[in-house]
Amino acid sequence: MKKKLKRYLKILLIGLFIVSMVIQPVLARASQEVLTVQTQEDGLQLTQQAKDLYQAGQFEKAVEYWQDAATFFAQNRDPINQAMALSNLALTYQKLNQWQDAESTITQSLTLLQSQNKSRENSNILAQTLDIKGRLQWETGQIQNAIDTWGEAAKIHQEMGDKARLAQNKLNQAQGFQDLGLYPKVCQTLLQVLEVEQSIEQGCNLSENTVKFLLDQPNYAWKLEGLRSLGNLLLVVGQIEQSQMLLEASLQIAKQQENQEAIATIYLNLGNTERSIAERERRLSVKDGDSDRVSQTKRQAHLENLEKASSLYQAAVESSSVLQTQIQAQLNQLSLLIDSQQWSEAEQLWPLVYEPLKTLPPSRSGIYTQVNFANSLLALQLATSPLNLTMETIDKILQNAVTQAQNLGDIKGQAYAFGTFGKLYEQAQQWKIAEDFTQQALSIAPTYNSPDIAYQFSWQLGRIRKQQGDRKGAIAAYQNAFNTLQSLRSDLVAINPEVQFSFRESVEPVYRELVDLQLQEANGFQIAGDSQNLQLQIRDIRQVIESLQLAELNNFFRDACVDANPKIIDKVAKTAAIIYPIILPERLEIIVSFPTEPEATFKLYTTQVNREEINQTVRKLQGELIQPPTDGNTATTPEIFTLTRQVYDWLIRPAEVDLKNSQVDTLVFVLDGSLRNIPMGSLYDGQEFLVEKYAIALTPGLQLLNPQPLTQEDLRAFLGGATDAPTFGEFGTLPAVDQELNQIAETIPNHEKRQNEEFTRENLQNLINQLPFPVVHLATHGQFGSNAEETFILTYNDRIDVRTLDQLLRKPDENTPIELLVLSACETVKGDDRAALGLAGIAVRAGARSTLATLWTVEDQSTANLMVDFYQELANPQQKSNKAQALRTAQLNLLNNDITRHPFYWAPFVLVGNWQ
The missing domain is CATH 3.40.50 (Rossmann fold)
Structure with missing residues (x-):
C-alpha cells in the first residue's frame, strides 16, 4: 500500500509545485505602467482614478472608470489612449476572472492599434497590450499561444530599447516555458534577464561566483521576480542551497518594498525548498552503514526541515490576502502532512481547505488547485481508509474542475481532471469506468503539449488493463508511456520539481513494469520455440532497460547530460557477451547477448528469487567484502564463499554452459539495482572466481559507448x-x-x-x-x-x-x-x-x-x-x-599472492565503460 500511496502522492506534488509558481506580480506591474498621453484633463483624471482603484484591488469599481475613460477617448477621437484604456480594462476583467469580457476587450484594443499609423506611442501601447493578451492566454491554458504573443511584444520592447518592460516580458515567457516543461529554455531566459553570461553547456549549474554576482547586483525593478524565478528553477535542477540563497535574497527585497503578495509567494517557495532539503535528509538517514548516532542526527535534521517547511507555508497563508495563494499554501501543508504520514493532522486540515476552495472563481489556477486537492484526498483515503469523506466528494470536486476547464477552453486542465477521475476509479477498483476516464484524458492529449501528463495517464491505462488481464493492451499503453518519456528525455528530470525526488515512484516503474510484461511475452515465445519473435521481443526489452540506465543517470544529475549513440549497439562486442540482469519483484531475469554473425543472438534465463532476497544477500556480501582480513589470515572466509556462490548461482549458473560454448573471453555487465554494489569478478562457481575465467567490465549501457580502443x-x-x-x-x-x-x-x-x-x-x-x-x-x-x-x-x-x-x-x-x-x-x-x-x-x-x-x-x-x-x-x-584484460591480469597477480588473495584486496577494482 505504501508504494501505491507514494505513487499518487508524488503525482499530486507535481501539480502543487507547478501551481505554487502561478502568482505573477510582474504582469500586473507591466500593465500598471501603460502610457497615459492625454492632454485633456478629464481623460487624465479618469485614467488616474482607474489606476488607483486597480492598485487598491477594487477591480469592480475600476472597471467602471476604465469604461468611462475608453468612452471619453473614443468621443474625443483619441484611438491610442482609447486602446490604452481598453487594454487596462481587459486586464481588470482578468482580475475578476471574466474571461470572455477580457478577450473581447483586448481584441477591440488590438484592432484599434493595428489600424493606426506606426508611431512610438502606438508601439508602446501595442507592446503592453500584447503582454496583457499573453497573460489572458496563459490564464486560460493557452500556454504556447501566450509564449508566441509575448514573443511579439518582446520584439517591440527590444526595438524601443525598453529594458524594464523587456525584462518583465521575458520573465513571463520563462513562466510559460516552465509550464511546458522546457527547463533549458527557462534557464536560458532567466539568466539573460539577470544578465548572467553562461554557456549552454553549463546549463543552470551556477558557480559560487555567479551566485555572488546575482546577490550583489543593485535592486533594479525586475530583480525580485528574477531571483525568485531563478531560485525556483535551481530547486528543480538540484542546486538546493543556491536556490535557498536566491529566494531569501528576493524575500529581503520584497520586505524592503513592503510587497505583501510577493512576500507570501516567496514564503511558499521557501517552504518547497525546505521540503526538498527534508527529503534529501530523509534519504541520507536510511543508510545501513551509518552509526546510530549519525542516523539519529540525520533523522532529526529531516524532522526539523519538515517543521520549517510547514512554518513557511503557514507564513504564506498569514501574509497573503489573495485566496488562491492562501489555499495553495494550505494545500502544500496538506501534502506535506501526507508525505510525512501525519495522518490525523491531515484529516483535520483537509476540511479547512475544502470550504474556501468551493468559493474560488473559475481560472486556470483554480482548476489545478481543485485537481491537486482531489489527488491529496485520494492519497489520504488510500492511507487512512475509512476516511470521513466519500467518493462522491472527490467526484464533485473533479466534476467542477472539468466544467470550469471546458468553459475556459483549457484542454490541458480537462485532461488532468479526466485522468484524475480515472485514478479515482482505479483506486476504487472499478476498472471499466477507470479505463474510460483515462482514455478520455488521453484522447485529447495530442491537442496540448504536456508529455508529463500524457506519460502518467498512459502508465495509468497500462496498470488498469493489466488488472483486467489484458496483457497486450497493457503493453501497448506502457509502450506509449515509454515512448513519451523517450521523446522528452532531454527534459525528463525537469518535468517538474517533485519528479526529482520521486523518480523511483513516478518514472522508473514505467520502465520496469513494461519490461515485466514484455518478459512474460518473451517467455511465452521461448516456451513455444518461436525464435524469431523471441529475438525481436528481447531487442525491445533491451532498449527499455538501456533507456532506464540513461534515465537514471539523467535523474542523478538532474539535467540531460547523457548523450546516447544507439547506432553502435551490437557492433562493439566481438569476443564479449553482454549480460543484463533484470531484478523484478518475484524473479530475476537474465538476458545474455552472444556475439554471433551477422548480428547478436539473445537468450533469456529466469531465476526464481524475489527482489528482497537478492537485496539482502547483496548487502550481506558487500558487508563481508569490505572488511579487511584480521590477524594476518588473508584466506577468503566461508561466508564470502557462500554468498558469492549464491549470487553466481542466480546470475551466471543458468547461462554457464552457453557462455562456455560461445568461447567469449570477456563478460560485460549492464547491472541493475543493488547488483551494482558488488564486483562481478568476485562471484564464485565453487572452484574459481569469475575473474579467473573472464575479463570483466561494467557499462551503464552500450548506448553510451565509444568503441575506440586505447592504443x-x-x-x-x-x-x-x-x-x-x-x-x-x-x-x-x-x-x-x-x-x-x-x-x-x-x-x-x-x-x-x-x-x-x-x-x-x-x-x-x-x-x-x-x-x-x-x-x-x-x-x-x-x-x-x-x-x-x-x-x-x-x-x-x-x-x-x-x-x-x-x-x-x-x-x-x-x-x-x-x-x-x-x-x-x-x-x-x-x-x-x-x-x-x-x-x-x-x-x-x-x-x-x-x-x-x-x-x-x-x-x-x-x-x-x-x-x-x-x-x-x-x-x-x-x-x-585491452583495458579489461590488463585489469584482469593485475587482479590475478593479487589473487595469486598469499598476502593479497582475499577479495578485499583485488575485487573492488571495476572498469566502467569501453573495455577495449
Missing part, C-alpha cells in the same frame, strides 16, 4: 594525488600514493605529475587545458553515492563535486576525449543500494571513454601494486592487452 601511443598521462591533505579529514591518509604515482611514472614516461600540495584543482585544470592527456590517474579519496550531492573527489585543497567534474576534465578540443580515467582510492557510500550509480555518474560526467575505480577503499600498498601491474600490462607491446 599504446595514447599512454600519455596526467598523474595526480596526495598522501594527506587538509580536505581528507575522516577519510584518513594514503601513505602509498607517492610510491604508486612514482612507479606509474616509470611505466609511462610521457606524463605530467602533480603530488600533494601541487595536486590542486587549478593545476589539474590548467594542465588538461594545455595538453591532451588520454589517461588521467587520480590517486585520492573520493566517494560515490546515489545522488550528486554525495559524489565527489578530493584534491589537496578542494572538493570537486560530480557536476563540475566535466568542466575540470573535459578538454577544450572535444575531438580528444579522455580515454581512461583512473580513480584509485574511492569508495561507495555504505548502506546505499544505489551508491554505485555515482561511479557511473562520474564516468559519464568526466567525458571519459573508460573509468577504472574502486568500490571501496583498499589497503593502499596493494592498490599501488595493482595499478603498476595494470599500466605495465597496457604498455607491453607483446601482450596487446
